[in-house]
Structures are given as C-alpha cells and as structure tokens.
Amino acid sequence: MITPPQVIQTKEQATASIHLTIPGRDMPKYMDPAIQEILKVLADQGMQPAGPMFSYHYRRPSDTFDFEIGFPVARAIKPTGRVVNSTLPAVKVVRAVYQGPYEGLAQGWGALQSWVREQKIGETGRFWECYLNNPDEVKDPSEYRTELNWVIDKS
DSSP, X not given: OBOOOEEEEOOOEEEEEEXXXXXXXXXXXXXXXXXXXXXXXXXXXXXXXXXXXXXXXXXXXXXXXXXXXXXXXXXXXXXXXXXXXXXXXXXXXXXXXXXXXXXXXXXHHHHHHHHHHHTTOOOOSOEEEEEOSOTTTXXXXXXXXXXXXXXXXXX
C-alpha cells in the first residue's frame, strides 16, 4: 500500500496556491476549479509549475478540510484573485509513497500514521500530499502515485 516510510528534512519550496476550508464531501466540487485557476494564473504570467501539484493540510480533517492546494513555482507570482504566493515549509517529515486510486488515500495515511506512532515520533497534525502523476496521463487509477508527507517537526 505504501513504500517504507523515511524520516527526511525538506527544503522550503515557493508555491502558488489557493487556501480552501470546505466540507470533505465537497472536495471534488472545489478541487478541479482551484487547480484550473492556479494553472491559468501561472500561464497568464508566463510560468509553468516547477513540480507536482500538492495539497497542504493545516490540521487533520474533521467535518471540514483546511488546506492549500497548489503547485511549486520557480519564482514568486503576482497574486491574482484567490491565487497567492505561499511555501511548502522546511520541516522534518515522515515520507512514503502511496500507489493506488485516490479513494484509498485514507488507508495510506492510516498506515503512515500507524508507523509514526509505533516509532513514538511526535506529531504536529500537519501534512501534505504531492500527486506524482497526472490522472489525465495515467488512465489506470491503480497506477496513481501520491507522496505522503507527515510533518513531525514544529519548525
């Protein structure tokens, strides 16, 4: 389900993102329009994503998800509408890669959380996932690859 977890230190990465706080059941309704909005702002400014799309969660989901969706960028953008400059932080994370349909991500995160707790590693409640391949290009959902990053450092 997931690759063996590794503890790593990430480097800060500039991003262009949109912050959303939405009910989990409404995720499909809001995700694609936000993605398209960010890609349009980048294209209008002569830029391309500098890495895979991500969603950075500020807390564990409850009845709502509080997160940013975005793309890494090579340089700051001119904020436009909801699209703003942000960063993926330089922090210590436990990282693994989940392979399979997005509907199985909860089980992938559960496996990673179990590993973190078995190792008695402190948790912050923050996490992000990077979507390593594009569903428009990879037609079989069992081949989707999602990088899971569980923040364990409070910096």
